[in-house]
Amino acid sequence: MTPHHLLDIRGLKTWFKTDDGMVRAVDGVSLHIDRGETLAVVGESGCGKTVTARSVLRLIDMPPGRFEAGQIMWEGRDLIPLTNAEMDEIRAREISMVFQEPMTSLNPVYTVGEQIAESLRTHEHLSRKAALEGAVDMLRLVQIGNAERRINDYPHQFSGGQRQRVMIALALACKPKLLIADEPTTALDVTIQAQILELLEDMKQRLGMAIMLITHAMGVVAENAQRVAVMYAGQVVEEASVEDLFADPRHPYTQGLIRSIPRVDAGRAPGDARTRLAQIPGSVPSLLHPPTGCRFAERCAHTTEACRAAPPPLRSVAPNHNVACIL
Amino acid sequence: MASTTAPKPKPPLSPTREAWRRFRKHRLAVVGLIVLALLVLAIIAGPTLWPVAIDDIDFAAQLKPPSWAHPFGTDDLGQDLLSRLIHGGRISLAVGLSAMAVSASVGITIGAIAGMARGWVDTALMWVTDLFLSLPQLPLLLLIIYLFREKLKALLGAEGGVFVLIVIVIGGLRWMPVARLVRAQFLSLREKEFVEAARALGASKFRLVVNHILPNALGPVIVAGTIDVAAAIIAESTLSFLGLGFPPDIPTWGRVLFDAKDYLDIAPTWALFPGAAIFLAVLSINFVGDGLRDALDPRRVH
Numbered sequence: 001m002t003p004h005h006l007l008d009i010r011g012l013k014t015w016f017k018t019d020d021g022m023v024r025a026v027d028g029v030s031l032h033i034d035r036g037e038t039l040a041v042v043g044e045s046g047c048g049k050t051v052t053a054r055s056v057l058r059l060i061d062m063p064p065g066r067f068e069a070g071q072i073m074w075e076g077r078d079l080i081p082l083t084n085a086e087m088d089e090i091r092a093r094e095i096s097m098v099f100q101e102p103m104t105s106l107n108p109v110y111t112v113g114e115q116i117a118e119s120l121r122t123h124e125h126l127s128r129k130a131a132l133e134g135a136v137d138m139l140r141l142v143q144i145g146n147a148e149r150r151i152n153d154y155p156h157q158f159s160g161g162q163r164q165r166v167m168i169a170l171a172l173a174c175k176p177k178l179l180i181a182d183e184p185t186t187a188l189d190v191t192i193q194a195q196i197l198e199l200l201e202d203m204k205q206r207l208g209m210a211i212m213l214i215t216h217a218m219g220v221v222a223e224n225a226q227r228v229a230v231m232y233a234g235q236v237v238e239e240a241s242v243e244d245l246f247a248d249p250r251h252p253y254t255q256g257l258i259r260s261i262p263r264v265d266a267g268r269a270p271g272d273a274r275t276r277l278a279q280i281p282g283s284v285p286s287l288l289h290p291p292t293g294c295r296f297a298e299r300c301a302h303t304t305e306a307c308r309a310a311p312p313p314l315r316s317v318a319p320n321h322n323v324a325c326i327l
Numbered sequence: 328m329a330s331t332t333a334p335k336p337k338p339p340l341s342p343t344r345e346a347w348r349r350f351r352k353h354r355l356a357v358v359g360l361i362v363l364a365l366l367v368l369a370i371i372a373g374p375t376l377w378p379v380a381i382d383d384i385d386f387a388a389q390l391k392p393p394s395w396a397h398p399f400g401t402d403d404l405g406q407d408l409l410s411r412l413i414h415g416g417r418i419s420l421a422v423g424l425s426a427m428a429v430s431a432s433v434g435i436t437i438g439a440i441a442g443m444a445r446g447w448v449d450t451a452l453m454w455v456t457d458l459f460l461s462l463p464q465l466p467l468l469l470l471i472i473y474l475f476r477e478k479l480k481a482l483l484g485a486e487g488g489v490f491v492l493i494v495i496v497i498g499g500l501r502w503m504p505v506a507r508l509v510r511a512q513f514l515s516l517r518e519k520e521f522v523e524a525a526r527a528l529g530a531s532k533f534r535l536v537v538n539h540i541l542p543n544a545l546g547p548v549i550v551a552g553t554i555d556v557a558a559a560i561i562a563e564s565t566l567s568f569l570g571l572g573f574p575p576d577i578p579t580w581g582r583v584l585f586d587a588k589d590y591l592d593i594a595p596t597w598a599l600f601p602g603a604a605i606f607l608a609v610l611s612i613n614f615v616g617d618g619l620r621d622a623l624d625p626r627r628v629h
Binding site: 057059084085088089090091092093096097099100101104105106107108109110118119122123167170171 | 519520521523524525526527528529530531532534538539542543
């Protein structure tokens with residue numbers, strides 16, 4: 001193993017200044033990704049997953065956002081102090097991103113071929129012709145039929161799933177080492193979701209890249225990731241391999257998330273005809289004034305005085321299994 | 328996922344063609360476009376088809392109504408009006424187009440800077456825009472021309488000096504709507520995901536603005552631009568009508584109208600033709616603008 005992780009986020013705090021005060025959207029997140037692995041980042045809406053991802057690519061508008069503390073080490077080099085020009089070199093060639101909304105993530109005034117070719121020409125300095133050929137290759141790679149003709153089509157001529165494929169082609173055109181996929185399937189039909197995730201896995205195998213898969217669906221995690229980081233209220237509360245996490249979830253929040261996955265076999269045992277799907281009571285605390293102790297304390301069934309007194313540190317409960325819970 | 332093999336090859340609908348298809352549905356806009364094309368053709372080809380000098384003075388044929396020798400009649404010096412209007416049209420349309428170019432470039436620049444920078448830069452630029460909007464335009468126009476006409480004449484010659492002055496003044500006083508339009512477009516477009524995606528793929532800020540945001544913001548600007556052309560033609564006519572535009576030996580449409588006003592009861596046709604030319608040009612440009620608005624509306628349904 002190489003001395004550095006591919007991406008190593010250490011104690012990252014990304015805060016936003018608002019009229020009501022500081023919103024601590026990401027408040028001390030540490031996680032790492034190694035070459036060629038898929039890390040899933042899960043958690044409910046507003047827990048800081050997307051802000052973490054955007055921080056890595058430095059896509060946060062500053063102001064109102066700012067990096068309060070922490071480091072984002074990319075192959076051993078901190079990204080936070082880089083200039084915009086240096087960052088533009090990292091974007092697309094090293095780290096790339098696929099967004100949630102395929103319908104609006106492509107520029108409506110250019111053909112998809114032009115958009116992919118533009119990226120290739122900017123970063124790989126290819127000629128116009130070579131870039132267009134590269135665009136055809138990329139579209140073929142993401143299994144868009146009739147690629148030679150379709151590069152001349154405009155985004156509105158593609159369906160949602162196809163557009164997400166085009167987005168993936170665009171993001172992968174420069175062969176990045178890390179792809180950040182921010183809820184890439186949330187806006188798509190269930191059947192299309194599976195195809196897109198399969199495509200991502202396939203691309204990962206072919207290009208040997210790592211994926212940071214941001215999602216709120218535990219099912220997606222189980223199918224596609226090697227490791228999982230569970231986020232809650234701007235912090236990582238549990239980090240483990242997929243097997244360990246599903247076999248032995250230690251944090252009450254993770255347990256709640258896993259219990260809330262619908263199961264076909266649940267409630268079908270004779271006698272309990274109706275089992276309600278488990279839910280986690282309450283909602284995410286305000287990130288304006290986060291509680292002093294454990295942030296999950298208000299919704300947790302096992303809360304003690306100690307939980308409310310001080311934030312629980314991330315501690316190791318097994319090899320490569322960390323949890324931020326004192327229980 | 329199988330490739331979608333449609334039974335018949337579907338026609339490639341580029342945004343340009345799609346816009347043209349919608350433009351054609353707007354019947355008045357098509358009529359406007361045809362009238363405008365005829366006017367432009369007349370102005371370009373006119374001097375070869377009707378080779379009569381604009382300053383050919385003939386006191387035997389003063390203030391004549393239309394005839395075969397002079398299809399649009401003559402003025403008080405017996406000069407041929409058709410010929411004068413053909414020449415005048417060149418200047419009027421050139422003034423309109425140039426003033427539009429000035430107002431569009433100023434407006435796009437200011438609007439884009441305000442929309443991208445936001446914060447105090449935006450606030451300051453919008454104050455300036457509001458300030459310009461609240462200025463009484465015609466008195467200001469007259470004042471500037473009084474102050475600078477002679478200097479520019481000395482610098483660039485009678486025709487060039489007045490042309491530059493009028494274009495700058497008209498253009499410089501009409502950029503505000505474009506700036507507001509562009510700023511509003513930028514404010515909404517910069518939050519669009521495709522802009523963020525382009526940024527995530529390493530597009531520099533300049534590239535982002537020029538390649539990704541501006542082309543999406545251009546539809547409404549083109550529409551505002553066509554209306555500016557019409558407004559500039561009217562403004563030039565107004566100035567010439569007030570005797571502050573081009574000198575009498577340069578017959579713009581407004582100038583001809585100005586010269587005709589004292590003879591309305593004797594030779595009404597003298598005023599009629601330049602008036603009709605202005606009317607037709609402005610009306611057809613406005614209709615074309617209407618059609619373009621429908622064709623390029625970003626809220627259109629695909």
